[in-house]
Amino acid sequence: MQFSSALLEAAVNEFSRLPGIGKKTALRLVLHLLKQDTEAVLQFTNAIAHMRREIRFCKRCFNVADEDLCSICSNTFRQQQTICVVENIRDVIAIENTQQYNGVYHVLGGIISPLDGIGPDDLNIEALLQRVAEEKIEEIIFALNPNIQGDTTIYYIQKKLSGKDIRITTIARGIAFGGELEYADELTLGRSLQNRLPVENYMNR
Amino acid sequence: MQFSSALLEAAVNEFSRLPGIGKKTALRLVLHLLKQDTEAVLQFTNAIAHMRREIRFCKRCFNVADEDLCSICSNTFRQQQTICVVENIRDVIAIENTQQYNGVYHVLGGIISPLDGIGPDDLNIEALLQRVAEEKIEEIIFALNPNIQGDTTIYYIQKKLSGKDIRITTIARGIAFGGELEYADELTLGRSLQNRLPVENYMNR
Incomplete structure (x- = not known):
């Protein structure tokens, strides 16, 4: 694509690096921003830069957090004895949107997948076992995708928890x-x- | 949508203000940026902020420019006697991509559209007439969308140019x-x- 401005070209190239954004869409977005007030555009760029620089991961459950603990872990109205184990942050948001769950989470940060070279040590499994040892956990709910990797991960963690007096469940498939x-x-x-x-x-x- | 981080929520909200980007896509893009190095994300935000702050519009043809004149107007290898009249910057890029045109442009910044309250005085038409008066223009090519507004704009400008010794053409429709x-x-x-x-x-x- 031919641009008559290096500034425009740089902005379009940066946008088109995002997943699912091609050059044409990137150009449309950049020309949209060009029409906005400078303040509005700086608000956009600052929100993103600020988010990337300041965001942390919850010490306890590895969810995104603004403080040491995420807002779910530090919420005393939530049942801290029930842990829902998920693959990633997107799954936390999906479950929160159902408004059907009042426990806390544990984000594994991935799933056991030997083909992709991801083993148990690459995930936050050790931290989960430590939580079970230290906190009074009553139930662990696995909310993993229903596939071989998900089932392998459930099997591995469940083995590690054998002998503990904890209810272990998985979300219904059907x-x-x-x-x-x-x-x-x-x-x-x-x-x-x-x-x-x-x-x-x-x-x- | 429920977020457990105000920083994440702010970034998603800013992204979802862009045209054609819904909340789910915005979340996907933000989580993608969250996985990148801080430097890569700052490069993204800086390119956009820099573009918005520094970009100018060519004094002569109103195309986007990094200097007073755009790179097309200041290119001495291009025929400065031929002006292609277009509605907006996107059309300049579309024509440049064909690699079939070696003249210069004039960006109207819109099109005559009484229903939208856009008259000749809202566009860069006076500047075009001034260019014709001052520069030695040999041909004006209208590359406007083939609809009533486009035809009205062509008719209006062509009337203003009557009596001048200029070839006036329009891109082929068919x-x-x-x-x-x-x-x-x-x-x-x-x-x-x-x-x-x-x-x-x-x-x-």
Whole structure:
């Protein structure tokens, strides 16, 4: 792409490095910013630079945090005895958006995946075991993606926790709401039959 | 959307103000930046802030510029006697990308559109007439979108230039390459019949 301004070109190139943003979209975004007041653009760039420089990761659960502890860990209204184990920060936000969970989290920072060279030591698993040893944890809920890596990670951690008096659960897998039985894959449909629920349980939700 | 960090939330909100970027995309982009080195993120924000603060508009053609004159106006290898009149900067970039044009530009900064309250005085038309009066212009090529506003703008400027010894042209309208006749609208197809080209002209291009 030919630009008649090096400043414009530099800004477009930076934008187009973001995932899913091509050169044309980058140009559209930059020309949009060019039309805004300088103050509005500086507010945009400052918010991002400030976020990158100041953001921390919670000492306890590895969620993003503005202080040493994240706002969920430091919230005394949340049940600190229930830990939901997730892969990454995006999953924390997804679960928080359901407004159905009142415990705390533990962000693994990835998932066991030998093919990608990620083993247990690359994840925040040791810190989770330490939390279990030090805090009075009653339940650990695994909210990992339903695939081989997720199941491997659950298996590994569950082995490490064997012998402890803790309830270990995983989020339900089954047919999604609005999904159609005939299009569900065999594994999902088969498992949802095995793990069927008494109707009175289901209706009370 | 629930965030556990005010810093993260501020950055996502700023990103989601950009056109075509929703909250989910904004979150994806911010989490991507969070994974990058601080230096890379500051390079991103600095390029944008720098661009917004330092960029200028060419004194002569109103294209974006790093100096008083844009790199096209100050390029002595370009034919300064031919002016291509366009609506905005994006059109300059689109034409430059064709690598088929070696003249200079004049960016109107919009198009005459009474319904949107945009009249001739809101555009850089007076400056164009002044260029024609002061510089030795031989040809003016209108490269405006083929719609009523574009045609109105061409008509208005052409009237103002009447009596001057200048060739006034417009880019060809017709069936796009790769387009199909049966799906072309009547106006385009009709005009392309009226403005038919001798085949030898066409083949020599």
